[in-house]
Amino acid sequence: MNRHGINLRAELRDTLKLAGPIVLVQVGHMSMGMVDTLVAGRVGTTALAGLGLAANFFWTFTNVCMGALLALDTYFAQAVGSRDEHGLARYLAQSFWSSVIVTVVSAVGIVVGLWIYSAIAAPSETRAAFLGYMHYILWCLPTLFYFFVLQRYWQARHQVMPFLLIIVGANILNLVACFGLGLGWWGMPRWEVKGLAIATVISRYVMLAAGVVFTVWKLRPASYRLPPLEWPVQGRIFLLGLPAAGHTALEVGAFTIATFIVAVLGPAQLAAHHVCLMMAAFTFMFPLGFSSAAAVRVGTFIGAGQPEHARVAGWLCIGLSVSVMSCFALGYLLFPRTLLGWFTQDAAVVDLGVKILLLVALFQIADGTQVSTTGALRGLGNTRAAMIANLIGHYPVGLALGVALCFGFGYGAVGIWSGLALGLVSVAVILMRTWLARTRDMSGVRRL
Secondary structure (H helix, E strand, O other): OOOOOOOHHHHHHHHHHHHHHHHHHHHHHHHHHHHHHHHHHHHOHHHHHHHHHHHHHHHHHHHHHHHHOOHHHHHHHHHHHOOOHHHHHHHHHHHHHHHHHHHHHHHHHHHHHHHHHHHHOOOOHHHHHHHHHHHHHHHHHHHHHHHHHHHHHHHHOOOOHHHHHHHHHHHHHHHHHHHHHHHOHHHOOOOHHHHHHHHHHHHHHHHHHHHHHHHHHHHOOOOOOOOOOOHHHHHHHHHHHHHHHHHHHHHHHHHHHHHHHHHOOOHHHHHHHHHHHHHHHHHHHHHHHHHHHHHHHHHHHHHOOOHHHHHHHHHHHHHHHHHHHHHHHHHHHHOHHHHHHOOOOOHHHHHHHHHHHHHHHHOHHHHHHHHHHHHHHHHHOOOHHHHHHHHHHHHHHHHHHHHHHHHHOOOHHHHHHHHHHHHHHHHHHHHHHHHHHHHOOOOOOOOO
């Protein structure tokens, strides 16, 4: 027990019970991209470079739009905490229209971006691989956002295992389809990068279908008619969600800008950059899971009128994130060549990747701290702090330094990653100071 009468052991147990499956769900989402990267590496270095560029381009737009839906974490969790079943059902119904809105916005952004890239990029094998992947992966857009909403709804209700099983099944399907359609195994056509995109699209639609079936089975709705669009509810969702989207845009945008900068350095540097970015993104899924758990636990206790319990829940998730990322940092320091060898046998890519992974190892703890603190603050209803922190940390600090080291001092991709590492440290420091300030006195914190 702490001085507020909170059983820390029980809270740790409950947090792990929720966070464990959420972490695995996040890892499952990332694993689909990892499989694409693994298979692309077997196609060739140019295919790996083109897919890396396409994946960064595609996920920049989709992640920003998903960020706008992160407000549902707060509303779902606080409704569960206050036992407001009517409010919970209302936000779930309106989330369908929220998903439609962000699908349209994301599609327009991607199509415009593709048109601009096609107009200015010189013809090359990397460009051809990029366009070949993008022309097919676009079709999975509608599945991404509504599955995201369903997952958020059920994790707020502490029912995460069904979605973990759905994602495990989808990963198995994607693995088989990638080897079949990407490399032509089992007598299937060898479509290479195009085949990887088609495999992902198929898997995403299967995931959504399974999520919808589970939701209908559990809720047994009296009517299957579409709910009317309620603009006041949409306004509340996006009022809280747009700063979260801004935070996501600034964070993901920094790494996407870095990718396009590295692209001018040649296929080998771009391939090494993408492989290391995929590994960093994979380990990022673990604290991202704890971040989601923090948003749910903190939001639930705020909704229940237990602010001191919310503070303890937030600190536990931050501590767990730091512990897990410390282990990954050690792995990157001890086994860089082994890890890189899973993706490519190109000696130039591996040699450069070893240097980049050293920097990835150095910022793991900062990355875990900033993302878990973002989730804890979101549970309080604060989405602006992360946006401001990412604006300051990634741009005047991270990218500015990275570009100077890359071109001014001739460090290439290693220079870019040095800047990104310092940017993440800056973001973590700003967010930790915000969390300390907001939780110093919890007496005034109330449900939104």
